[in-house]
Amino acid sequence: MSSVPEFRYRRRVQFAETDLAGIVHFSMMFRYMEEAEHALWRAAGLTIAEPGGDIGWPRLAAECQFRNRLHFEEEFDVLVRLADVKTRTLEYEFTILRGETVIAVGTVTSVCVRKGPGTMKAIEIPAEVVEKLEAALEKSSG
C-alpha cells in the first residue's frame, strides 16, 4: 500500500486504556506508537534498552493528531516509518488505523545518548542500528 518502507504492529484496546468518555485516552496513543517502535527494533534484532547497557533513546519531541476514536476491544494497526535519520536523532512517523479508518497520525523524535551516573550526553547513532532498522523496514514492506 505504501512505497515508503513501513512496519506494522497489531494491537487490541484493553479495558484500562479507556476513560469515562468511553474511548481510548489520548495519552495512550503515544504508548501505542512506542510499542510499535519497540516491536520494529525487535524485528531488527535490536532492543531499545539493553540490560546493563549505557545507551539510551530519550524523546526530544512527540506530537499526534487525533482523527477518530478507538473503543474497547477494537483491533488496530500501528504503522511505523523512519521519517528522518540525523547524526544523533531518529524521527519516526506513525499512522494508527482501525481497518481503513485513520485513528491518529503522529511523530516521535528520539536522541541517542550515553548515560553516566546522573548524566547523559548525545552521541552519534551507531551505524549498525540504522542499517538494521532499515533492513527490517524493507523486509516487512516487501
Next chain:
Amino acid sequence: MSSVPEFRYRRRVQFAETDLAGIVHFSMMFRYMEEAEHALWRAAGLTIAEPGGDIGWPRLAAECQFRNRLHFEEEFDVLVRLADVKTRTLEYEFTILRGETVIAVGTVTSVCVRKGPGTMKAIEIPAEVVEKLEAALEKSSG
C-alpha cells in the same frame, strides 16, 4: 514572570510514573498537562465532564517538546495558558517546570462536541465556558 494570564498546578512525581530508564515516561507529560487543564476548569467553577452531561471535549491534537528529565518524588509545576480560542476549539499551552528548569513545553487542542448514542458532533463553545476560564486565569495570575 508572564504577562499572559496563566494557571499553576503543582504535582509530585509518583513511582509508577517512572520507567526503567529511571525517569518519568514521556507519555506521562500529556497526563500532567491534562491534570493541569482540569484543575484550571475546577478553579473556574467548571468541570470537563459533567456527570450525565452530553458535552465532551475530545482532543484534536497534542504535542510536547522534552527539554529535561523528571525523577521520582520531584515536585514540579504545570503552567497552563489559553493560547487560542476559536468557535469550536480551545488550544492550551503548557510549560512544565521543576523550579526554574523547563522540563517540557506543549500544546493541546480540544474540540467541543455534543454526544449522542455512538455519535458526536462539533458544536460552538458555550460563551460562559470561555468567560469563566479567562476569569480564572486572570485571577490566578493577579
Next chain:
Amino acid sequence: MSSVPEFRYRRRVQFAETDLAGIVHFSMMFRYMEEAEHALWRAAGLTIAEPGGDIGWPRLAAECQFRNRLHFEEEFDVLVRLADVKTRTLEYEFTILRGETVIAVGTVTSVCVRKGPGTMKAIEIPAEVVEKLEAALEKSSG
C-alpha cells in the same frame, strides 16, 4: 499440566509498564490478569462491556502474590481458571508464568450488576455467560 480447565493469554512486557526499579510495576499484574479474563470472554463469544449495555462486572476483591520479577520485553503467559461460580459473583484464579517460572498468582472476584443512572444493583449471572465461559475453558484446555 493441569486437569482444571484453563485459558492461556500471551503477552509481552512493554516499556511504559516498567518502573525505576527496572521491573514491571506490581499494579500492572492486575491489569495483565484483567486482560486475560477479557480474552477468555472473547474466546467464549462474549464481551465484558457490551456497547450500550446495562450489565457490568465491577470487582469485589483482588489479590496477588508476587514470586518473581518480570522485565522489559519478556514474554509471559497468564493462565485463567474459573475458581468459583456463585449466583451473583465469579471468582477467577490466575497464574502468571515466564516459561516455567511462576511470576505471580492471584484471584479476582467480580459481581454481576445492572446499571441505572448513577446506581447499580447486584443481579443473578445470566446462565448463558457461565455456560459459554466454561465451554471456552474446556475447549482451550482440550
Next chain:
Amino acid sequence: MSSVPEFRYRRRVQFAETDLAGIVHFSMMFRYMEEAEHALWRAAGLTIAEPGGDIGWPRLAAECQFRNRLHFEEEFDVLVRLADVKTRTLEYEFTILRGETVIAVGTVTSVCVRKGPGTMKAIEIPAEVVEKLEAALEKSSG
C-alpha cells in the same frame, strides 16, 4: 478517630484514571495505596528509592476489597497503618475513604532487599527505617 497510629494522604481522581464504566479502574487503588505509602516515607524523612542506592522494597503480596466506587474529580483520603513489622518484611494496611464512605481496604507486604547486578537478596530492615516510620505515624496521628 483511631487508636492505631495512621498517616493520611489526600488525593483527587484524575480523568485518565477512570475507565469506560465511568469509575476509577480497580488497578488504580493499588497505585493510590502506594502513593500514600511513599508519602508516609517522605513524612518520615525517608525515600523508598534512594538515587543510586542498592536497597529496594519489592512487593510480596497485595490485596484489596472494593466497597464503593470512586468517580472523576472526587477527593479521597488514603489512610496508612503499619500492620506488621517482621525482620525482613513490612505489612501496610490501607483504608481509602471519600468523606466517611469506605471505598476500599487493602494490604501490601514488601520485603527489604539488597540489589546487585541482576540479583536481589532479602536483608534485615534497617532499624532506623522502622523507627522513623513509627515516629511519623505517631506524629501524624497526634
